[in-house]
Amino acid sequence: MNLDPKVPAGPLAEKWTLFKQKQQLINPANKRKYTVIVVGTGLAGGSAAATMAELGYNVLSFCFQDSPRRAHSIAAQGGINAAKNYKNDGDSVYRLFYDTIKGGDFRSREANVYRLAEESVNIIDQCVAQGVPFAREYGGLLDTRSFGGAQLQRTFYCRGQTGQQLMLGAYQALSRQIAVGGVKMFPRCEMLDLVVVDGRARGIVTRHLETGKIESFAADAVVLATGGYSNVYFLSTNANGCNVSATYRAYKRGAAFANPCFTQIHPTCIPVTGDYQSKLTLMSESLRNDGRMWVPKNKADVHKHPNQIPEPDRDYFLERKYPSFGNLAPRDIASRAAKEVCDEGRGVGPGGRGVYLDFSRAIAQQGVEKIRDKYGNLFDMYERITAENAYEQPMRIYPAVHYTMGGLWVNYELMSNLDGLFVIGEANFSDHGANRLGASALMQGLADGYFILPYTITNWLAGVKPESDKKENRITADHAEFKRVEAEATEKLKKLLAIKGKKTATELHRELGKVMWDDVGMARSRESLERAIRRIQEIREEFWRNLNVPGSADDLNTALERANRVADYMEFGELLARDALTREESCGGHFRVEYQYPDGEAKRDDERFSHVAAWEYAGPDKTPIRNVEPLVWDVVHPSVRSYK
Numbered sequence: 339m340n341l342d343p344k345v346p347a348g349p350l351a352e353k354w355t356l357f358k359q360k361q362q363l364i365n366p367a368n369k370r371k372y373t374v375i376v377v378g379t380g381l382a383g384g385s386a387a388a389t390m391a392e393l394g395y396n397v398l399s400f401c402f403q404d405s406p407r408r409a410h411s412i413a414a415q416g417g418i419n420a421a422k423n424y425k426n427d428g429d430s431v432y433r434l435f436y437d438t439i440k441g442g443d444f445r446s447r448e449a450n451v452y453r454l455a456e457e458s459v460n461i462i463d464q465c466v467a468q469g470v471p472f473a474r475e476y477g478g479l480l481d482t483r484s485f486g487g488a489q490l491q492r493t494f495y496c497r498g499q500t501g502q503q504l505m506l507g508a509y510q511a512l513s514r515q516i517a518v519g520g521v522k523m524f525p526r527c528e529m530l531d532l533v534v535v536d537g538r539a540r541g542i543v544t545r546h547l548e549t550g551k552i553e554s555f556a557a558d559a560v561v562l563a564t565g566g567y568s569n570v571y572f573l574s575t576n577a578n579g580c581n582v583s584a585t586y587r588a589y590k591r592g593a594a595f596a597n598p599c600f601t602q603i604h605p606t607c608i609p610v611t612g613d614y615q616s617k618l619t620l621m622s623e624s625l626r627n628d629g630r631m632w633v634p635k636n637k638a639d640v641h642k643h644p645n646q647i648p649e650p651d652r653d654y655f656l657e658r659k660y661p662s663f664g665n666l667a668p669r670d671i672a673s674r675a676a677k678e679v680c681d682e683g684r685g686v687g688p689g690g691r692g693v694y695l696d697f698s699r700a701i702a703q704q705g706v707e708k709i710r711d712k713y714g715n716l717f718d719m720y721e722r723i724t725a726e727n728a729y730e731q732p733m734r735i736y737p738a739v740h741y742t743m744g745g746l747w748v749n750y751e752l753m754s755n756l757d758g759l760f761v762i763g764e765a766n767f768s769d770h771g772a773n774r775l776g777a778s779a780l781m782q783g784l785a786d787g788y789f790i791l792p793y794t795i796t797n798w799l800a801g802v803k804p805e806s807d808k809k810e811n812r813i814t815a816d817h818a819e820f821k822r823v824e825a826e827a828t829e830k831l832k833k834l835l836a837i838k839g840k841k842t843a844t845e846l847h848r849e850l851g852k853v854m855w856d857d858v859g860m861a862r863s864r865e866s867l868e869r870a871i872r873r874i875q876e877i878r879e880e881f882w883r884n885l886n887v888p889g890s891a892d893d894l895n896t897a898l899e900r901a902n903r904v905a906d907y908m909e910f911g912e913l914l915a916r917d918a919l920t921r922e923e924s925c926g927g928h929f930r931v932e933y934q935y936p937d938g939e940a941k942r943d944d945e946r947f948s949h950v951a952a953w954e955y956a957g958p959d960k961t962p963i964r965n966v967e968p969l970v971w972d973v974v975h976p977s978v979r980s981y982k
Contacts, residue, residue, distance in 0.1 A: 339594060339954050341967040344749040345449040350973045351431075354453045357750075358793055362800030369394035371804035374795065375542055375557040377529050377584055379406030381501075381508055381780060382763025383563030385787030388511035391520030393792060398555055399512070399521050402528040402547060402579065402899075407509040410565060410577050411783060414501030415716065416624035417485060417493035418465075418780040420458040425482055425491045431455045434492065436974065438778065441487040441668050442743070442771020443926035443942060444976035445600070447950070447969060449750055450768045454778075457785040462494055464788055468507035471496055483627050483712075485776035487668035487981075493777040498622050498716040504780055508787070528899065530827040532560065532588045532759070535819050539588075539759035543823050545831075547899060550892040554815040554824055558804055559758045559795060562588060563787070566742035566764040568601060570907045570914060571859070572851020574739040575607055575620035581903040582910050585746050585765050593754045594952035594965065596767035597744035598910070599918035602774055602927045603860050604740035605631075605672040608723055609692040616844075618738045619723055621695070622716055623776040626665045628700035628709065629733070631656050631676065633684040633693050640686050644694055644732045655679050655693075663981040670773045670927045670940075671981060673737035677860050678938065680736070687734045694732035701729065737860060741779060743770040743927065744917075747952040747967070751794035752786060755952075758802075760795055762786035767950065772926025831891045834901045839884030843901040846881050850874065850904075850911055858915045863931045867919040871912055878908040913953060913962060920964060923947045944976050 346353045346360075364372070372395050376387040379401040387399045401409065423429040435455040439446060462480070466472065472494050473481040482491040496503040515521040527544045533554065534540065541556035567582035568574040589595040606621045632652045634640055639647050655675055657664045667675070676693045679685065686692045701709050706729055710717070717728045724734070745767040746754050752768070753760050763783040770778065805812055814820075857870035881904070889895040924933040924940035925947075933941045948971075954963040 339755060339952070339963070339965045341594065341747065341755060341952055341965055342749060343447060343967060344751055345447070346750065350448060350452050353449050354456055361793055361797040364796055364800050366394050368804070370396065371806045372396065372799055373398065373557040373805070374559050374561060375400070375555060376561045376563060377542065378409065378563035378565065378763075378765070379512065380409035380411035380563060380565060380763065381504060381783035382765075382787045383561070384409065384505070384508035384512045385784055386561060386563060386762060386791050387521050388508065388515050389788050389792045390795070391515035393796070397515070397521045398524065398557060400524045400527045400529060400542070400544060402526060404525055406512060406523065406525065407505060409505065410580055411780070412502040412505045413575070413577065413620070414780050415498045415620070416622035417483065417495035417500050417777040418461065418504065418784070419485070419492050419775070419777040420462045420494055420781065421455055421492060422459055422462060422482075424480060427490050429490045429492050431459070433490065434458060437488050438769070438775055439771070439974050440979060441775040442773050443940065443979050444771065444944070444948070444974070445597070445925055445969070446769055446771030448971065448973060453790065454769050454782060454785050457789045458781050460789055461781060461784045464784070465504060465507050468510065470503050470507045473497060483624060484666055486623055486626060486666045486672065487663070487775040488666070489663065493624070495624060498624065498713055501780060504784065508784070529564070529584045530587070531823050532591045533820050533823050534591045534756060535813055535817065537592075538757040540813050540817075541815065541820060543820070543827050545827070548894050550890070550895070552824055552828055554820040556805070556813055556815045556817070556820065558799060558802060559760060561760045561762060561791065561795070562746065562765050563762045564765050566745070567598075567910060568739045568742050570851070570911050571739040571854045572848050573610065573615060573618050573855070575604060575618050578617055581906070583903050583906045585761070586906045586910050588746060588754070588756070588759060589953070590955050591756070592955065593756045593759055594747035594954055595744070595913065596747035596950050596952045597917065598914040598953065599921055599928050600743035600772045600926065601739060601914070602669060602741040602743060603673040603737045604669055605676055605737050606695065606735045607738035607740070608720070609687055609734055609736040611688060619719070620738070620740065621720060621733065621735060623669070625695060625713060625716060625733075628712070629665065629695040629697050630654055630699065631665055631672070631693055631695055633679045633686060637683045640684060640690065644686070644696070653679070653684070660981045667981050668773060669776060670929070673860060674929060674938070676737055692734040692736045695735050696732035697728060698732070739855070739859070741774050743767065743772060743774055747950065751798065752791055753794070753798060760791060762791055772928055831898065831902065834885065834887050834898060834905065835891060837882065837885045837887070839886045841880070841884050842886060843897065843904040846877060846885065847904045847907065850877050850907060853877065854911055854914075858918055861929055861931050862918050864919065867915050870915045871919070874908070874912045874915065878912075881905065881908050916962070917951055917953065921947055921951065940979070942976070948976065
């Protein structure tokens, strides 16, 4: 497998500029001859589709929601990073670059991360021009706040609704192009498979979720912007519809899947309350700006009301362990610290799986109205879910699966190892290493969609003759390979419906998720990972023997939709566990208990694992092939990651 990162030559700070200076161009009249498929309409997909249509390309946009504005990007509440240095506190493109590299535990590609930091400053200007209502200071200037993993205030925000407001900005840009005909929108259409002809991505096969109709669509290039895979754990902060299917099916068609074991546990989630739950609710990381995490020092106090525990009897464990960053320690570190105190028997709430997030000091210093102005909607949401008033008593939080840093392998131009298949946003692996810093997901999605992909896809398309110009051997949806992939997708749906077992896909998914959380969650070991692989294989065997899917494939059937996605998780879970087993080190969100320092911090092995692990599909029930892309360090020199 060829894993050429295609990083441009030259100094790190000049690589992106040099790329844009030397890229191939397509004149506006010729751009109309090219068709590009974009799957997904979140911040990455929506901004990419709108921007490419503005440039003149014909864009086919697909989402499984009833409207593109329902993409899960709206759930990213806290903010978006940018190296604007409006606070005059010493920020710069280099500092954002370095914080991102360090936050990812030195497991991301330097050139991609520096480019991300460069483009961050353009994103804010773009969004302000679109009317995104960022918070402002009294004098009218844009306000910023801190986020985990940084000692600067570089996070722009819209109260606790940043993702929603940015999503509306991208949606209005997309809607304009839908109205003028630059984008043809296909809502309620789910991608079933990728079509590859002669080693190049040529289109997709879809199923209309209301009618059951299966169709094929051909294009000159395919862009996947379908998000992450954290729902492999069943319970996560992601919406139930979020899934791995698009990227996993591309993997089975030849695209390399990079670093699947790099999953992120978010420290500020409302704790699990029972088996009835189908998802978890995230409280924004922005709350850690003013909230202080603590547990009782004495186990005997865990059942007391928090307001009855005096200050000397509280353990502000993040402030104690990481005095330089305190409650804004990165997510992986804060999550492990919370788990550690709960494992000691000092956790609070049902089952002892919770820690307090306390705002009493901030309220005393700033006043309740100031806190309400910053976080009011988050406090309201917390009260609706828990019936507790966080203005009067601390919130209870506990880590939960949130974001995934792994994804399809892409080069510097955001193209996978399959020609013509571009992957953007959370669906690719490129920018966050082993741990994503807070407020960087929105930054990557918009940077990829607005400012990076439009350049790189143009550079690639300039060397490819558009299908519309060809007289012979033209690839269309009538091509034999499209029909073959359609038949395979149809047969799989029939197979799921024909099993007629006794368990629903949800029941089997919950069993898989429990194995993933217990054995491939916050703490992993060789023993737990080997046990997980065996159990996943057993659950997968039962899935194909004992699944029950009612109804038919010829109309709306949400049970069939779920079963088809869970079938992918039954295979992908094993790939994730296998990747974790082969990475014999601890780094970022991947914590192997065998590899830690005496104080419990993650212990990397740069000599053996300073690389990207890119997995290649080898066939049904065959062990996948592990390929590597060495990470090259020209500017940053990996060091022991410390936030103390």
